Amino acid sequence: DAKTTQPNSMESNEEEPVHLPCNHSTISGTDYIHWYRQLPSQGPEYVIHGLTSNVNNRMASLAIAEDRKSSTLILHRATLRDAAVYYCIRGGHGQNFVFGPGTRLSVLP
């Protein structure tokens, strides 16, 4: 049970913003929301995580809904190198991560 729901796939044009949605309607108050991405034949790479407030780092932004039942990973300008499978994970104290099938992002030149 991945405990999160993501679209199977999305497409974006190069240099356009990408909004990757994730639903986690059963999230508890102490669960963090984590995002990872996995390029072909590589291990997953940490992207960003947050609890309640929106978060920004050099890779992406994470927008968390006020009720925390959903979140959106934002890539501000997609590049071809951003083509990957993106995983949204909720992780709480004492709970291990469950990686679901994720969203396969294709970036078109």
Added chain:
Amino acid sequence: SQTIHQWPATLVQPVGSPLSLECTVEGTSNPNLYWYRQAAGRGLQLLFYSVGIGQISSEVPQNLSASRPQDRQFILSSKKLLLSDSGFYLCAWSVRVDQPQHFGDGTRLSIL
């Protein structure tokens, strides 16, 4: 800075042979350590995790085992490999169980 090493990168083994995959972490103490498996085209499945030396928790019953003989060393083993053990094996570490995990480059295991 912290680094994680996994080896070998690829491995081809016959059915029934033993297995030993090693993972080491540098630059941190008492990390949480994890072994995942990813079948072709599928998501990651957590196999084992460890919060300390000699402490191993198994998530999925199978013919694999894990050991943590040193603080920053995590080993995945099997006495007799099955065809179904083929896959991409990933080691990861984190500071705490709910904090970001950092993955190695993985071992692609093919069973013949």
